[in-house]
Amino acid sequence: MDHDLLRLATAGSVDDGKSTLVGRLLHDTKSVLADQLAAVERASRDRGLDSADLALLTDGLRAEREQGITIDVAYRYFSTTRRSFVLADTPGHVEYTRNMVTGASTADLALILVDARHGIVEQTRRHLAVTGLLGVRHVALAVNKMDLVGWDELTFAGIRDEFQRLATGFGVQEVTAIPLSALTGDNVVDRSAHTPWYAGPTLLEHLETVPVGTDVTTEPVRLPVQVVIRPRTATHPDYRGYAGRLASGVLRVGDPVVVLPSGHRTSVVGIEVPVPGGLPADVEAAFAPQSVTVRLADDLDIARGDLIAGASRLPHVRTDLEATVAVLSPEPLRSGQRVVVRVGTAAVRGVVTDIVDELDLAGLEHRPAGTTLPLNAIGRIRVRLAASVPVDDYRAARHTGGFLLIDEADGATLAAGMVSLDSTTEGDSGWLAS
Amino acid sequence: MSTVIAPPEPITTRPDHAPEGERTAYRLDLLDRLESEAIHILREVAGQFERPALLFSGGKDSVVMLELAVRAFYPAPPPSTLLHVDTGHNFPEVLAFRDETVQRLGARLVVASVQDYLDDGRLRERPDGTRNPLQTVPLLDAIAAGRFDAVLGGGRRDEEKARAKERIFSIRDAFGAWDPRRQRPELWDLYNGRHAPGEHVRVFPLSNWTELDVWRYIERERIALPELYYAHEREVFERDGMLVAVGPWSQPRRGEAVEVRRVRYRTVGDMSCTAAVPSDAGDAAAVIREVAGSRLTERGATRADDRLSEAAMEDRKKEGYF
């Protein structure tokens, strides 16, 4: 089957028309069924509107409907004959950073909205900053409400160029800008008659064709161990398999691997993945993000939290981490705070030793921070760990360089972190740390 | 024998390049990606919790979830206890399917019975006769009695608006209640299952699946389902635009004509509030064609309980419903 999956996250400031655009995408891809549409029409009439307000399609909880706002990340599903889409719908106001960081962490593409009348605003910079920080590969810029600026090409080109300049500054690689109207549907799914000067794809065409995923063949092999499978049954008395989801790379039978943080070397003797039509079976190679069970040549003491890494490119093993974090909890993150760091499948106790600085998202500069970082802030911190963990630089490996800071006392997720290593070489001296 | 603390390999910057042409081979299609994600979630539950339970009703989503659990831990058996809340109004063929499956897998099944609660007065029948809302108390009691710390459910985010914001790991307080503002942000594939004693976490491995994905997986994996998911003849009458089967808990009222129709069920819940749809689909492939062409959501088409109000599901979830 050629049908694949694209995950995208939306971002826009209040009233840029994000809900309308998402509703339009769902509606025009025929993902809205009659009963849902009837509910929206009813709700629109109740509010005295004479046509269905597509924004209502994506208004989730009653609390939001009553206040007319969206308060959290919601996931929407739609598909075309080419692709299925999971859209993380992130509201553009109060808790924007928290929500956008969450949505962007799993996104292949960020869809950023700008109101054509207002152009790039402070929020747009924040959205780009988060997109760059989280390493989202593709960005689609929807220049919305083009109907309100008379479909003016120069207005569009000005916004596109300024956005592109900013994007480069934030380390965003690939930008596609599209002039559209969420309200009328022009250039969303159907090509607009108002933009003869625009030769690029409609939004949906772009979403259907943008490449998904990474080139796994260039990535280091990383397999965080989730559980050890030991049936101890008559048919499988000595079976011992290490189950996990490949975080990156391609793993092959025969590959030399190192188990971290212990540092034991061994090799892969078997890889099992579920094969269509039945139970897991042996394969020669597996790749990210497949869920696999691996058998190793040696009987080692391996448990959940360990990382099986391809021997040719090793991660760093560290007890001190420097990282950029986004604060997600209502309580500020404090210097001196006791935390649990969750990276891969490892969960290790630690303490926040320093809050180095805070990123001023609007001005794009680091400024000295006090001893706390509040909700929605992004800043750099240092953490000391009670035990060493294998990590990669986030920019090199999203899944072994991204982590959570968890409140040791109540288990709440405090912050999302991205490891920055001073050198991006692999397998440095941190290797021998115990 | 393994070497302990080997000296680091010389640092190499050579990527593990695959032979040319292999690159495109390393792509997962939609079902493989959803399967891999669900297995990852099921294994996270095994890794993070002491006493997981898996809600198993014999309905298609729970059947798919159980099949995924079998694949996730093979060749060991899935580590979860199976749990079913029996409303007392279940389709007998679904209960029979449930029991056969439990036997085939040699699993342990705990049944919480709404009927027991009605019989001894702990619950009272609702005026409208539907029992779905009554499942909450027996479910929470069963979770407490079994000291389950994780409860796996087959809920999908595409089912309903309130579910669109549900986390994959959804924390519940000691009363089983869901507080949308207490839910933890979920980043990358890091699921935080920490909870206080007495609390539990509901986990939804099929969160990102749609109804069509579930059916395509059933077809591809040749997964057996209770027969009533496929077209069959049944005595039904029409109520509120839905086809309701004639049964002990759903009798036609005056003016509702009974006829034999070819139907199938898109969801199988409580007989008193689950309706059938007209259908000729005799196998999974035909169901997929029907679902792809349907103009109604599965809940809109067949669940009277969700029609009660726009916020019906949200309210039930807050009280601890699945």
Ligand SMILES: Nc1nc2c(ncn2[C@@H]2O[C@H](COP(=O)(O)OP(=O)(O)OP(=O)(O)O)[C@@H](O)[C@H]2O)c(=O)[nH]1
């Ligand atoms: N003329 C015109 N109006 C639009 C367009 N897109 C959205 N609007 C209108 O702009 C207003 C705001 O749109 P919403 O979709 O509710 O805005 P939002 O950005 O999603 O707002 P939140 O979800 O609350 O953050 C509504 O009145 C829309 O009808 C467009 O392309 N053209």
